[in-house]
Amino acid sequence: MATFNPYLNFLGNTEEAFNFYKSVFGGEFTFLQRFKDTPHGGQMSPEDQEKIMHVALPLGRNTTLMGTDALEAFGHTLTFGNNFSIAFTPDNLEDAHRFFNGISEGGVVQMPLEKMFWGAWFGQCTDKFGLQWMVNLEIKE
Template identity: 60%
Template sequence: MARFNPYLNFPGNTEEAFTFYQSVFGGELVGLQRFNDTPEAANVPPEDGHKIMHIALPIGPDTVLMATDALESRGHTLVVGNNFSLSISTDSPEEADHLFGGLSEGGLPTMPMSKTFWGAYFGMVTDKFGIQWMISYDENYVNPN
């Protein structure tokens, strides 16, 4: 069964936002990865390297709040309304492909399903209603709760 989690985009203040969310919800921040820590580090301007590529905060037994800094230097323009995605974690690559295919009908795939450097099978699509989706299957995923 797929699990849904909110994925937020910030204009460079993800770390500040998640320190605040941690003070509200409690819990431990997990999965912190900075742009400097990725294989794409050479393509990120030095002033953006310390920014957050991914961070997660478990906020319930089945919910994880996740986020990234949307880098203008990488062509991302943050506008209220496009500053979040719904992230779906699936139980199999086949389920991921099925959901990606369905959500792509009449929509715009922005990253095809493929194996990523962090080990997940992952893709992104904006559906025909303008909702942004992130679909992932990670055989090594361990629910942090």
């Protein structure tokens, strides 16, 4: 079954925020990756290398709170209103393409839907109403 999850962006304090959410909601992180552990990590400042590239905290059986540090070094700007996205996890690649093509129509594509280094198909866009969406489908091998 496809799922929709909130994806939060922070200005360098994702780790602090998610440790707070973990203390409130309980549970354990199912994923935590720092920028230093990405293919481009060596090209970043030591400070940015320690920032959070992706973190996931389950909030229930079908919902996961996810987040990242929005790095200015990558050209990200963050203001209230663009500090979150709705993350869509489809059931299959056909649904991923159908959803991404539909939701991005008339909007702006920041990252086209394509295979990524973390083992998933991923795409990111802002729809014609200004809402941010992410599609992420793990590749099953």
